[in-house]
Amino acid sequence: MAQETSANIQQPRSDDRPLWDVAFAVYGYPALLIAHRLKVFALLEEGGRTLPEICDMLSIQRRPAEAILTAATALGFLSLQNGCYSLTARSEDYLLERSPYYFGFFWDMMIDNSQVFSYASLEQAVLTNSPQAYGGGDIYKSHDEQAELARRFTRGMHSISMTLATTWPSTLELDRHRMMLDIGGGSGAHSIGAALKLPGLHALVLDLDPICEVAQEFIARHNLQDRIKTHVADMWNDPFPEADLHFYSNIYHDWPAERGQFLTEKSFKSLKPGGRIIIHDVIYNDEKTGPFAPAAYSMLMMGWTEGASYSGPELSKMLRDAGFDDIQAYPAFGHYSIVTGIKP
Numbered sequence: 001m002a003q004e005t006s007a008n009i010q011q012p013r014s015d016d017r018p019l020w021d022v023a024f025a026v027y028g029y030p031a032l033l034i035a036h037r038l039k040v041f042a043l044l045e046e047g048g049r050t051l052p053e054i055c056d057m058l059s060i061q062r063r064p065a066e067a068i069l070t071a072a073t074a075l076g077f078l079s080l081q082n083g084c085y086s087l088t089a090r091s092e093d094y095l096l097e098r099s100p101y102y103f104g105f106f107w108d109m110m111i112d113n114s115q116v117f118s119y120a121s122l123e124q125a126v127l128t129n130s131p132q133a134y135g136g137g138d139i140y141k142s143h144d145e146q147a148e149l150a151r152r153f154t155r156g157m158h159s160i161s162m163t164l165a166t167t168w169p170s171t172l173e174l175d176r177h178r179m180m181l182d183i184g185g186g187s188g189a190h191s192i193g194a195a196l197k198l199p200g201l202h203a204l205v206l207d208l209d210p211i212c213e214v215a216q217e218f219i220a221r222h223n224l225q226d227r228i229k230t231h232v233a234d235m236w237n238d239p240f241p242e243a244d245l246h247f248y249s250n251i252y253h254d255w256p257a258e259r260g261q262f263l264t265e266k267s268f269k270s271l272k273p274g275g276r277i278i279i280h281d282v283i284y285n286d287e288k289t290g291p292f293a294p295a296a297y298s299m300l301m302m303g304w305t306e307g308a309s310y311s312g313p314e315l316s317k318m319l320r321d322a323g324f325d326d327i328q329a330y331p332a333f334g335h336y337s338i339v340t341g342i343k344p
């Protein structure tokens with residue numbers, strides 16, 4: 001180690017907050033997961049509460065209660081006025097189970113699989129380049145074999161996808177399309193969002209058997225059984241049914257690039273001229289220097305799948321190499337973007 005003396009030690013060139021923030025993230029964010037599991041947000045649904053009232057209702061002491069409530073307040077999920085903690089618009093939209101945008105099932109999935117984001121598990125995933133969720137291996141094979149796992153995962157995905165599904169269909173001109181194939185469509189959230197926005201559109205949610213069963217329940221909740229059907233198939237081995245819009249949300253980041261290329265070429269062959277492909281995902285900037293969300297998503301995938309985030313140019317190249325034309329990449333909602341192209 002270099003020897004420093006008090007005579008030659010210099011001020012650092014930048015402040016040390018980013019180093020603290022790495023450590024604080026490990027502590028700060030779980031406070032929100034704990035608040036969610038303790039049902040803090042549900043408890044405030046009827047109105048603001050003081051700290052002593054919240055302590056009583058949660059049966060926890062003042063010190064831990066104040067720690068999680070302050071973390072939630074600092075991150076914009078609660079407000080504190082006149083001694084009362086209340087929900088903010090964000091927590092009302094995303095953290096109350098009655099909301100269509102409820103994010104909580106995704107947080108539940110993280111909590112239920114919290115060993116996957118432990119230091120030991122992520123280090124093992126990095127050193128061996130293999131996912132660790134459910135004890136290792138292909139999570140989707142586990143879902144195919146264990147219906148309850150499939151149900152919980154699909155509910156978690158629905159939790160993040162329903163919000164996104166209300167926005168991307170408005171970001172491009174889709175009126176001429178008649179049949180959307182929602183490949184690896186999970187709960188059908190994106191088909192539901194698209195069908196609600198585009199009255200002339202029908203959709204087919206293609207996924208594995210136990211997932212299609214869950215999708216049917218979500219589709220029925222929106223009374224869209226007439227326009228959205230499910231189709232049990234293996235996207236790697238079974239032919240794609242006819243459609244003029246192929247939609248992939250949260251699929252490419254699950255797999256290595258060559259699998260993404262395979263799906264792109266399969267879509268190109270299956271679509272007729274004029275058919276459109278849409279990839280909806282959290283993507284890196286063009287230089288692959290960030291932002292942080294896709295970088296973190298790659299680490300999330302390190303724990304769960306063989307995949308990683310891709311950049312707009314990487315996905316655009318896949319489309320171009322397969323033969324697609326009129327390729328565009330642009331932001332959709334929140335951390336998500338769209339990369340799309342047309343078969344000439």
Ligand SMILES: C[S@@+](CC[C@H](N)C(=O)[O-])C[C@H]1O[C@@H](n2cnc3c(N)ncnc32)[C@H](O)[C@@H]1O
Nearest residue numbers: 140157161184185186207208233234235249250
């Ligand atoms: C990360 S989820 C995305 C779900 C949905 N598209 C969304 O954005 O909410 C990946 C989906 O791909 C499906 N999947 C994985 N392997 C598949 C395969 N071989 N054939 C069809 N679907 C598959 C999974 O069952 C799961 O629903």
